[in-house]
Amino acid sequence: MARPPGHGAGYETKRQEIIDKAAALFAEKGYAATGIAEVGDAAGLARGALYYYIGSKEHLLVEIQDRVMRPMLAGVHRIAALDEDPVLRLRLLSQTLLENILARLDHVRVYEHDYRNLRGDNRTRLLSQRREFEGVVQQLLVAAMEDGSFRRLDPGLATLQFLNMHNHTYQWVKPGGEWDARSLSREYCATLFAGFAGPGRRFDDIEDHVSDFLAKRETAAPVPIPRSSGRA
Amino acid sequence: MARPPGHGAGYETKRQEIIDKAAALFAEKGYAATGIAEVGDAAGLARGALYYYIGSKEHLLVEIQDRVMRPMLAGVHRIAALDEDPVLRLRLLSQTLLENILARLDHVRVYEHDYRNLRGDNRTRLLSQRREFEGVVQQLLVAAMEDGSFRRLDPGLATLQFLNMHNHTYQWVKPGGEWDARSLSREYCATLFAGFAGPGRRFDDIEDHVSDFLAKRETAAPVPIPRSSGRA
């Protein structure tokens, strides 16, 4: 379980490579239906060597979940803390969410399908992270209701509608396909914000605000989405 | 392998019972992670007897998928064929969809998660049914755009937004919980229709139309949602 204390230069690189390969396989066939041997084959490693890196099959799953949840939570908290209009923050959060989904599509599929295979602490931690994530979204929605941007909705159900719309995307979107995160976010939010809008409210210039914000950000400090390989 | 040609009175009953139990287990732990022995235990049957009813583990999965897809498609086609406004038909379709999801929550979870374990024909047929289903939704959305109810949207993405919103519901809804199909449908459609609305269009009286329609239907011919046990 514990990795050997000293490991050479290439160790972590190789380790991340293995997790990549595993994520792809788990996404394709499901965690339970994928054998460790297949992961070894994909990584070009014999079974024994594999365990030198991974500890256990479940640990592999934990790392994949982490790769999804860690940057997602970080991004979401960063955006929620911005000094901007709640609706703009929701739009930015939507885009970050979709960027993360698109950047690690197979990881997300594993994250959504296979968390049932986690047990004990790992499972508990995952579920609490999900709740934390939902909490942030809900707070923004409530803020938007309170300032009149949105009509009075059941906060829980509004959150779930927002998340339904975004989180199911992984089921059909293709990497490098027709849709990128920004366009998707634009469309989703156009629907949701018009659907949630308070009386007399419209959000026609929201995309301009987004452009402004992103331009500001980019000149200040770029925030890259990490690629699938390499720790978040 | 094939079901024995002559079977007694209780055969089909017992068979359906077994599929029920299997669906519950597969939903909880995943298809691949659930053993045939567990199904046998849950059904109170030894392994040998189980195979007398089920043929194979994969066949069990096929039956569960069928139980989801068959009534879903039937309902959707029935509604699409109605001589009603496209927006009302979408609202009715939404409700049917949610009724089916809520009536067979565990089946739906299996349907969404485990179709990757199907192979060959079974898989092909399933995917084509999904496309068929999406086609119907898309046609209604296009019809609503054409009569000006909805603004001009990318038809594919509009469909996916509609389906995202509905199909992700199984991930959090609880049977016998806070939300029933009709309330959920009302809320989802309030958001989606306002979000999709063409210029100057509102759908404030849509729920009245729904009430009227349902009242008519009920006096004419009840269309029950079949319970989880028993063939569709």
Added chain:
Amino acid sequence: MARPPGHGAGYETKRQEIIDKAAALFAEKGYAATGIAEVGDAAGLARGALYYYIGSKEHLLVEIQDRVMRPMLAGVHRIAALDEDPVLRLRLLSQTLLENILARLDHVRVYEHDYRNLRGDNRTRLLSQRREFEGVVQQLLVAAMEDGSFRRLDPGLATLQFLNMHNHTYQWVKPGGEWDARSLSREYCATLFAGFAGPGRRFDDIEDHVSDFLAKRETAAPVPIPRSSGRA
């Protein structure tokens, strides 16, 4: 782990047969160095079928320990409770002990060598049984000291001397070889009792008392030592 609730006529027989074979193999090569596959080969069973009977490798070890300890403790308690002179009871206990050792020589070897491979409850229970056993011997030795038969010895060390002498026998005795339980017991006790004797005490007629006692017993009720196969 739990054996199936219903099993046929031959189940228990076959199970005992497997434990026999396992005991022989464990005795020869050691528990840890013996593979489950070897047990399967010896029992003429494929690996899968083996597990239908045994539950786990450790469970096999537990059963072997039980087969040693259960009749041993039963015999020892039965004899300690007799209304006879302490020295005679020690002599009878010695014989029972040796009878048990000789009757299940390979089991005893496993019992002495491999209990370290037990963990948790199984280990705890075993150790407490050992202490219980030693307690009975020590009480008899103390009784013999108190009535003057034996000189005043350190009770703990006297017990250990008695047990050293008997328990190491498994390391060299051969089943069906030169020595049977009664002769061995006679010789061991001749040495020990003369060695332990109080001033002026001799036990020249102890073997006559043994003969009398055994004759009495046999006419009353024979107490057979169970063979290696079959539960105690």
Added chain:
Amino acid sequence: MARPPGHGAGYETKRQEIIDKAAALFAEKGYAATGIAEVGDAAGLARGALYYYIGSKEHLLVEIQDRVMRPMLAGVHRIAALDEDPVLRLRLLSQTLLENILARLDHVRVYEHDYRNLRGDNRTRLLSQRREFEGVVQQLLVAAMEDGSFRRLDPGLATLQFLNMHNHTYQWVKPGGEWDARSLSREYCATLFAGFAGPGRRFDDIEDHVSDFLAKRETAAPVPIPRSSGRA
């Protein structure tokens, strides 16, 4: 495989240290159940470096057996060759035997339990050493019978009684515990010699003879029992 021909200053020291650690681990968990990695951890050495010192796991076992048998045989032969009464020589041999057992308790446990894991020549040599050892004891016992000190006993069984009593000690004695070699030897021999005694023979002054002998020895030349680390 063979030790490298040229090795530096600390090589042998480190090698002995590794064998020490291995003996402790083998004693605790058994040879077969102990991994080479654990030995490496205990010695603070990576697996590769370990093999630089040990050659193979079985070689480690051979060395441990040697550390037990070599000084044991040497001591026993030295004592048997003394020009003293056979009974005194047996008493001295008993003490040496127990000193060796106590000095290397874990080695002895390995020696008694795990010789079955040796194969080929290593095993043969070990067994012949054991027979050699028993032969010496038996000769002394026979000598004591022939001079009338002991009664006429079956020589083989007398030897085995002597060895049973001593060799089982490792199973319960604790290093630094209540009993040291000299006290144990005194008690064991008190029992055995009185038990073996010929008609009218007593050995009341044997401990005085022991004291005399040891005093003589010590002034002449100390014969230290080597500590667990360091070759015999």
Added chain:
DNA sequence: AATGAATGAGCCTTCATTCAT
């Protein structure tokens, strides 16, 4: 003198499935 990385056989165990009864 020591290391990290790799191997591949073997470990115990579980699995879906079959079949005589």
Added chain:
DNA sequence: TATGAATGAAGGCTCATTCAT
């Protein structure tokens, strides 16, 4: 109809050992 018994492949994982550096 239903069972208990059996199979053999595959499951995840550990092992002693090697070797380039």
